[in-house]
Structure formats: structure tokens, C-alpha cells
Amino acid sequence: xxxxxxxxxxxxxxxxxxxxxxxxxxxxxxxxxxxxxxxxxxxxxxxxxxxxxxxxxxxxxxxxxxxxxxxxxxxxxxxxxxxxxxxxxxxxxxxxxxxxxxxxxxxxxxxxxxxxxxxxxxxxxxxxxxxxxxxxxxxxxxxxxxxxxxxxxxxxxxxxxxxxxxxxxxxxxxxxxxxxxxxxxxxxxxxxxxxxxxxxxxxxxxxxxxxxxxxxxxxxxxxxxxxxxxxxxxxxxxxxxxxxxxxxxxxxxxxxxxxxxxxxxxxxxxxxxxxxxxxxxxxxxxxxxxxxxxxxxxxxxxxxxxxxxxxxxxxxxxxxxxxxxxxxxxxxxxxxxxxxxxxxxxxxxxxxxxxxxxxxxxxxxxxxxxxxxxxxxxxxxxxxxxxxxxxxxxxxxxxxxxxxxxxxxxxxxxxxxxxxxxxxxxxxxxxxxxxxxxxxxxxxxxxxxxxxxxxxxxxxxxxxxxxxxxxxxxxxxxxxxxxxxxxxxxxxxxxxxxxxxxxxxxxxxxxxxxxxxxxxxxxxxxxxxxxxxxxxxxxxxxxxxxxxxxxxxxxxxxxxxxxxxxxxxxxxxxxxxxxxxxx
Amino acid sequence: xxxxxxxxxxxxxxxxxxxxxxxxxxxxxxxxxxxxxxxxxxxxxxxxxxxxxxxxxxxxxxxxxxxxxxxxxxxxxxxxxxxxxxxxxxxxxxxxxxxxxxxxxxxxxxxxxxxxxxxxxxxxxxxxxxxxxxxxxxxxxxxxxxxxxxxxxxxxxxxxxxxxxxxxxxxxxxxxxxxxxxxxxxxxxxxxxxxxxxxxxxxxxxxxxxxxxxxxxxxxxxxxxxxxxxxxxxxxxxxxxxxxxxxxxxxxxxxxxxxxxxxxxxxxxxxxxxxxxxxxxxxxxxxxxxxxxxxxxxxxxx
Numbered sequence: 005x006x007x008x009x010x011x012x013x014x015x016x017x018x019x020x021x022x023x024x025x026x027x028x029x030x031x032x033x034x035x036x037x038x039x040x041x042x043x044x045x046x047x048x049x050x051x052x053x054x055x056x057x058x059x060x061x062x063x064x065x066x067x068x069x070x071x072x073x074x075x076x077x078x079x080x081x082x083x084x085x086x087x088x089x090x091x092x093x094x095x096x097x098x099x100x101x102x103x104x105x106x107x108x109x110x111x112x113x114x115x116x117x118x119x120x121x122x123x124x125x126x127x128x129x130x131x132x133x134x135x136x137x138x139x140x141x142x143x144x145x146x147x148x149x150x151x152x153x154x155x156x157x158x159x160x161x162x163x164x165x166x167x168x169x170x171x172x173x174x175x176x177x178x179x180x181x182x183x184x185x186x187x188x189x190x191x192x193x194x195x196x197x198x199x200x201x202x203x204x205x206x207x208x209x210x211x212x213x214x215x216x217x218x219x220x221x222x223x224x225x226x227x228x229x230x231x232x233x234x235x236x237x238x239x240x241x242x243x244x245x246x247x248x249x250x251x252x253x254x255x256x257x258x259x260x261x262x263x264x265x266x267x268x269x270x271x272x273x274x275x276x277x278x279x280x281x282x283x284x285x286x287x288x289x290x291x292x293x294x295x296x297x298x299x300x301x302x303x304x305x306x307x308x309x310x311x312x313x314x315x316x317x318x319x320x321x322x323x324x325x326x327x328x329x330x331x332x333x334x335x336x337x338x339x340x341x342x343x344x345x346x347x348x349x350x351x352x353x354x355x356x357x358x359x360x361x362x363x364x365x366x367x368x369x370x371x372x373x374x375x376x377x378x379x380x381x382x383x384x385x386x387x388x389x390x391x392x393x394x395x396x397x398x399x400x401x402x403x404x405x406x407x408x409x410x411x412x413x414x415x416x417x418x419x420x421x422x423x424x425x426x427x428x429x430x431x432x433x434x435x436x437x438x439x440x441x442x443x444x445x446x447x448x449x450x451x452x453x454x455x456x457x458x459x460x461x462x463x464x465x466x467x468x469x470x471x472x473x474x475x476x477x478x479x480x481x482x483x484x485x486x487x488x489x490x491x492x493x494x495x496x497x498x499x500x501x502x503x504x505x506x507x508x509x510x511x512x513x514x515x516x517x518x519x520x521x522x523x524x525x526x527x528x529x530x531x532x533x534x535x536x537x538x539x540x541x542x543x544x545x546x547x548x549x550x551x552x553x554x555x556x557x558x559x560x561x562x563x564x565x566x567x568x569x570x571x572x573x574x575x576x577x578x579x580x581x582x583x584x585x586x587x
Numbered sequence: 588x589x590x591x592x593x594x595x596x597x598x599x600x601x602x603x604x605x606x607x608x609x610x611x612x613x614x615x616x617x618x619x620x621x622x623x624x625x626x627x628x629x630x631x632x633x634x635x636x637x638x639x640x641x642x643x644x645x646x647x648x649x650x651x652x653x654x655x656x657x658x659x660x661x662x663x664x665x666x667x668x669x670x671x672x673x674x675x676x677x678x679x680x681x682x683x684x685x686x687x688x689x690x691x692x693x694x695x696x697x698x699x700x701x702x703x704x705x706x707x708x709x710x711x712x713x714x715x716x717x718x719x720x721x722x723x724x725x726x727x728x729x730x731x732x733x734x735x736x737x738x739x740x741x742x743x744x745x746x747x748x749x750x751x752x753x754x755x756x757x758x759x760x761x762x763x764x765x766x767x768x769x770x771x772x773x774x775x776x777x778x779x780x781x782x783x784x785x786x787x788x789x790x791x792x793x794x795x796x797x798x799x800x801x802x803x804x805x806x807x808x809x810x811x812x813x814x815x816x817x818x819x820x821x822x823x824x825x826x827x828x829x830x831x832x833x834x835x836x837x838x839x840x841x842x843x844x845x846x847x848x849x850x851x852x853x854x855x856x857x858x859x860x861x862x863x864x865x866x867x868x869x870x871x872x873x874x875x876x877x878x879x880x881x882x883x884x885x886x887x888x889x
Contacts, residue, residue: 250880342753345689345720378689385664385693387657389626416654418687440655447626464625490621554624 042360048331066281145237189228193476206352207404281327290344312445321572352404540569812884
């Protein structure tokens with residue numbers, strides 16, 4: 005992974021100040037960044053005419069009665085720092101998390117139990133502009149019999165050579181710094197899997213959650229043995245603070261804060277047990293979306309939208325439902341209209357400000373979903389449909405990763421009431437709803453998947469010479485790009501590499517699902533004949549998974565939607581079920 | 588005979604020249620849809636250009652076929668690359684017909700991109716649009732025409748009348764440094780034969796990379812800046828001298844004027860010279876192999 009953008013963006017910050025001498029401006033640039041103030045939000049139940057969520061299938065009855073969560077905060081002061089390219093040396097800091105019992109604290113009892121721990125770390129009192137990433141370098145328990153269970157297990161090359169090698173304006177991963185399979189192995193599949201949680205796209209908050217894989221599940225590879233549960237023992241975490249500053253930080257220090265969320269769940273993971281529910285805060289950003297939600301059509305479509313999200317999570321693999329939905333309004337006078345059409349590079353500000361606007365009791369209990377009018381990209385005309393604050397969002401509010409956002413600018417009016425002309429109430433059949441509207445529901449589910457810890461099964465590469473990247477799961481199929489570096493449905497269909505289960509390709513499984521023949525996914529021939537076929541339940545076809553990186557194909561055939569699937573694989577489902585938001 | 592020779596040569600040229608690759612409408616559509624369908628789109632550099640001029644009618648057709656403003660927004664990005672008057676007229680017509688303010692701001696940005704300063708008369712009234720995002724988009728687009736005094740005067744007037752604070756804040760943001768040229772130079776702390784010191788400056792580097800002609804006049808000359816190390820920050824002066832503009836590649840020499848005690852900071856090795864340009868200043872920075880910034884200097888733009 006290259007981190008060119010971060011290095012160059014800091015250079016740009018250093019060079020912005022031009023009025024005075026460079027020496028003076030270095031001092032000014034190095035002034036600590038100011039915190040992002042909280043947004044003022046209005047709870048829908050306090051506002052006349054506001055949307056009152058009435059989402060079929062959701063509700064508190066979906067919650068597991070077996071889950072309780074607690075939090076603790078740890079702070080270390082005067083912690084030294086390194087830069088991306090610096091060896092860590094002795095700069096790692098040890099955080100004593102205390103003793104935990106597997107049954108009492110995590111709920112493990114024989115075959116039952118599905119507890120977890122989530123560490124959300126921040127660097128406080130950072131003395132310069134920019135920030136420092138708290139990189140988790142170790143997370144381990146020491147049992148009463150002195151057995152050590154290490155979940156991260158990185159190589160010594162990190163200490164001696166640093167995490168990155170930087171030259172010529174960009175940094176590449178130090179190949180000697182990675183996770184290792186030695187000893188009990190690692191809970192991280194590889195270097196990419198580990199470091200994506202240490203350096204999020206927005207802000208400087210790292211989030212790590214364990215367990216995160218289960219080697220006892222047949223076929224779940226790249227997972228250390230014995231790391232599928234949290235054992236009883238005294239727990240420790242180690243961090244190194246990694247500054248994004250280009251000038252030396254050898255004499256600088258800051259404070260490390262770690263918020264630990266402990267999830268106790270006495271019921272086994274589904275399918276053996278029940279799966280539970282996720283609570284959502286839906287924040288309507290800006291006058292356009294707020295006013296639309298006050299209309300009967302706008303409210304109906306909001307309910308239908310989250311009904312679709314609920315359907316995907318409940319029926320397509322996780323058996324997780326939506327619990328409670330609370331609606332909030334972010335008005336123009338409080339900056340809502342400004343944020344309603346936001347450049348994606350400023351989404352972190354939106355997440356930090358907006359998440360501070362919900363009640364403190366919602367922290368770690370409700371995932372924040374921001375509904376905006378447009379997520380733009382400076383300098384181009386195309387937009388982003390949705391973005392999550394991180395792969396694995398924090399159960400903490402106020403960070404630049406504390407939420408996900410999606411755009412409503414898909415109907416010609418740009419608001420939800422423009423959808424579903426054939427629907428007048430929340431009982432509207434799915435086949436009567438607009439295809440673009442159903443796709444918006446899939447986008448929300450997709451971004452929620454990211455927030456709960458899921459990656460795209462495969463990533464588009466910039467060129468065919470670039471190494472293809474896939475998620476860390478063995479039950480999501482891999483797709484290789486075809487001529488041209490792009491992934492598409494056809495590349496998955498035609499990929500002859502063995503897919504899920506090691507026995508069947510997408511083409512074979514899809515053909516079998518729809519009766520054989522030379523079927524593949526395509527749009528139209530030059531004469532306009534449609535060649536599209538759908539085999540939505542075929543797990544071997546990556547485009548059927550909810551985390552596939554493009555929008556889904558669908559068409560109305562005899563008034564019934566024929567469409568690609570939005571499946572959630574069993575290993576994906578396990579990762580989601582460990583999440584502390586699922587209760 | 589001469590005419591026959593010429594005809595033969597012409598025929599040979601035609602037969603040996605590679606035929607210009609034609610893309611079918613289906614190919615162009617497929618290429619566009621492949622990029623357009625991403626939830627987090629990121630177009631590879633040169634994507635629209637790779638489709639060629641044949642893409643223009645396809646883009647217009649696809650634009651008219653959909654009511655989805657997100658898809659239209661994607662297609663607008665392609666349309667904005669074409670500067671012909673017909674495209675300008677097409678985009679302007681769409682501006683007038685849309686009720687969607689998100690789409691309107693993208694279309695107006697595309698009109699400016701496509702038609703340049705000629706777009707001013709059309710877009711100017713939208714500086715009074717009811718949507719602050721539309722007003723900001725127009726003002727931001729017009730800001731780039733720095734040498735057009737009438738446009739700049741209108742922008743000054745706009746700023747003095749604009750009532751929405753965040754529009755002004757956004758508009759007044761200093762553009763981040765845009766990296767225009769980067770080249771790797773080898774620092775030689777002990778200049779070899781043929782290099783000479785001039786006016787107390789110690790020649791320490793020579794670079795043999797071609798630079799964009801546009802930048803040559805901006806690069807050359809004295810830069811007064813700051814040398815930075817872990818231990819100290821010192822004011823030094825650098826001189827970028829174009830040694831030989833006739834050579835290929837062109838040769839530059841970097842000379843630094845510094846006290847003797849600082850000379851040892853410069854050790855033989857590979858450094859990277861980066862050049863940045865904003866609306867107000869030009870910057871250069873030199874980084875060592877560890878990515879440390881070791882020299883930083885700026886010049887204001889006249």
C-alpha cells in the first residue's frame with residue numbers, strides 16, 4: 005500500500021503559509037490542530053412533523069438478551085513518537101488492560117459465548133499540526149499458567165526498520181515489517197489486513213477488535229490457532245505513535261488514549277445461536293433532506309430504504325436485524341446545508357462533528373449514518389455513492405471515523421420522495437419499488453458492512469502489473485481483473501481459478517443455478533438483445549456479495565426484479581457478529 | 588515520373604502508417620459503465636482521453652438516456668473535456684432545464700471547464716443562484732481566470748455581497764500546493780571538474796532531467812529559504828542555474844550559499860527536488876533519502 009497522499013498532503017500544509025518568512029511559518033504550521041466542534045442535532049421525536057422511523061422487521065425484539073457491554077479508558081502520557089519511516093526502537097508503549105475471565109467477562113462457556121474486545125486508540129496533546137497514528141503492535145493475554153496468547157504477532161523488522169520505506173515522495177510497506185505465522189500465528193491475515201486498521205482514511209484513530217477470525221471453522225485460513233476466543237488472563241496492548249510529520253520527531257512526545265469496549269455475549273455465534281441487532285442513528289443532513297423527510301412520501305421511502313437494509317442483513321447471511329432507529333436533523337443554521345454537499349476529503353469533519361451531536365449514551369450503542377445530498381470529489385464532476393469512516397468503525401463518537409455517509413442524489417429531484425411512484429405506504433411490495441432505490445439500500449448495507457469490519461472481496465488495481473488484493477476471508481471468492489485492470493461481473497464469471505470451497509467456478513455454479521448453458525453476465529448485444537442472467541444465490545460469484553465494489557445489476561422482468569445478490573458469507577457474518585455494535 | 592514517385596510515397600505512407608484505432612459505441616459504453624458503476628469511483632489518469640473524440644456523441648446519448656443525476660454527473664466529467672461550442676451549448680441547455688441543484692453546480696463547472704473564459708457571460712447570473720453550493724461552484728470555477736480583470740472584478744463584487752459565511756470561507760481557502768514537477772537530483776558535496784563556484788555560492792548539485800519549458804523561467808534564479816535539520820534551522824540561499832538549455836536533456840545546477848559549518852550537512856546521496864505552485868507563490872523543497880525536508884524556499888508570484 006502506498007501512502008503518497010498522506011505525505012504529500014502534509015507537504016502542502018507546510019507550504020501554504022506564504023506571507024512571512026519560512027522560519028516563522030514553520031513555527032505557525034507546527035501549532036497543534038484545533039478540535040472539531042460538535043454539531044447541534046435535533047432528535048426527530050422532538051420536532052413536529054419529523055420522520056418517525058417505522059421500519060418493518062426492525063425493533064428491540066431483535067436484540068439478543070445475552071449481550072452486555074462495558075468500557076474502560078486508559079491513558080499513557082509523555083509517549084515518544086516515530087515517523088512513518090523510522091525504526092521503532094524502544095518507542096513502543098505498554099498498556100496494562102487488566103485481568104479478564106473468559107466466562108464472566110466475555111461470556112464463553114463451553115460451546116457458547118461470542119464476546120469480544122475492541123480497542124479504540126487516539127493520540128492526544130499532539131504538539132504539531134497533523135497527527136500521529138496509534139499503531140497496535142501487540143495485543144496479548146497471559147494466563148494463570150503463564151501461557152501467552154498473542155493476537156497481533158508482528159515481525160522484528162518493524163522494530164529495526166520501521167513500518168514504511170520512504171523515498172522520492174512516497175512510502176511503501178517495509179517488507180520486513182509484517183504479521184507472522186510463527187508461534188500461534190496472527191489474527192491478521194497479512195500486512196494489509198493489519199495496517200488498514202492502524203491508519204484510517206480519516207483522522208488518526210486506530211480501531212482493532214478481537215477475535216477477528218476462527219481457525220476452527222473449516223477452510224478459514226490465514227488465522228492463528230487458538231485466536232478464535234478471548235482466553236482468561238491478564239491483557240496487555242502495545243502501541244507505537246507514528247507521526248505523519250516529515251521533519252524529525254525524535255524529541256517530541258504526546259499522550260496515548262485507549263478506549264476498551266468489552267462485549268460479553270453468552271450465546272454462541274449464529275447459526276448455532278441467534279444473531280442480534282444493530283441500532284442506528286440516521287442523521288438527515290441539510291434542509292433538502294430534512295424537508296423531504298417531513299413529507300409523507302419522503303417518510304414512506306425512508307422506512308422502505310431501511311427495510312431493504314434490514315432485509316439484506318437479516319436474510320442474506322448474518323441473520324442480524326436492525327434494532328432501534330433514531331432520526332436526527334442537522335439543520336442549515338447549524339451547518340447542515342454546508343455538509344449536505346460535502347467533498348469526500350472532508351467527511352472526517354462531518355463524522356467528528358455529527359457524532360458529537362448525539363447523546364453520550366448512544367456512544368458504542370448506535371451506529372451513526374449520515375444522509376447527505378452529494379459526496380463530491382474536488383476537481384471532477386462525478387460523486388461517491390457512500391463512504392464509511394473506516395474499515396471497522398470505532399464504538400466511540402467524536403472521531404473522524406465515527407460514522408458512514410450515503411448520498412440521495414440518485415433520483416432526478418435529489419431527494420427520497422422522488423422514488424417509488426407506485427408506492428404509497430410502507431407495505432409497498434419490493435417489486436414495485438425503483439431499481440435505483442433498492443440499490444441505495446444496498447449501498448447503505450455495503451457501507452455498514454465496512455463499518456462492521458468487512459473489506460471488498462477484491463480490489464480494482466491500477467494496472468495489470470499491480471498485485472491483486474483480496475480480503476482476508478477464504479469464503480469470499482477471488483476475482484482477477486481481465487484485460488484492462490478492471491474487475492467486472494464478467495471477470496468473476498470467467499475467472500477459472502477455484503472459488504469458494506475450492507471446487508467450483510462462478511461460471512459452473514451459475515450455469516447450474518439457471519439450468520446450464522453458456523450464460524454469463526453481460527448487458528446487450530450490438531442488436532440490443534439482452535444477455536443478462538442472474539444467479540443471485542451463487543456464492544462463487546463475487547458480484548453477488550454485498551461487499552462487491554460496484555453497484556448491482558438488476559432489471560424488471562415480468563414485473564419481478566431479476567438482480568445480482570447481496571450475500572454475506574459465513575466468515576463475513578462471523579466478523580460482523582463479534583462486533584460490539586451487534587447486540 | 589516525379590508525380591508517380593510522390594503518389595507511391597504517399598501510398599506507402601498510408602499503408603505503413605498504423606490505422607487510427609476506432610472504438611465502437613458498444614466499446615465506449617462498456618468502458619464508461621465499468622468505471623461509472625463503482626460506489627467509490629476513481630478514474631485512471633487519461634481515461635476520458637483514451638476513449639478519443641468518438642466518445643462525445645456517446646456521452647451525450649448516455650446523458651439523455653438516464654434521469655439518474657449521479658450517472659449524469661459522471662458523464663458530465665467526460666463532456667467537460669470537450670471544448671467545442673456544440674458541447675458548450677449542450678451543457679448550457681442542461682443547466683437551464685435541471686431543477687436539481689447538485690446537478691446544476693456540476694453542469695456549470697463543466698461549462699467553465701469546457702468553454703474557458705468564454706463561459707463567463709453564461710455562468711455569471713448563477714452567482715446569484717438561490718443555492719449557495721451553486722454560487723460557490725461558479726465562483727470557484729471563475730477564480731482560476733486570474734488574468735481576466737473583468738472576471739476578477741466581478742468576483743470581488745460577489746465576495747462583498749455574499750451572505751453565506753461558509754461560501755466565502757471555502758472560496759478564500761488557499762489552494763494547496765499543486766505539484767507540477769518532481770525530479771531526483773544527486774547531491775555532490777564536492778563539485779567535480781567543470782563546475783565552478785560563483786559569488787560565494789557552493790555548487791552542490793547537478794540535475795540532468797528535462798523540465799517543462801513553462802517552468803524553466805520559474806525555476807531558474809535565486810531562492811532564499813531555509814535549511815532544516817534535526818539540529819537546527821538556518822537561512823540559506825540557493826540558486827538554480829540552467830547550465831545548458833541546448834543540451835538534451837537540459838542541465839541544471841543547484842548552488843547553495845551557506846556558512847562553512849553547514850556544508851557538512853550535505854552529504855553525497857540522492858535527494859528529491861519538488862516544485863509547487865499556488866496562486867500566490869512558488870515553492871521548492873528538497874528532501875533527503877529519508878524523506879526529511881532539508882531545504883524549503885518560496886517566491887511570491889508577481
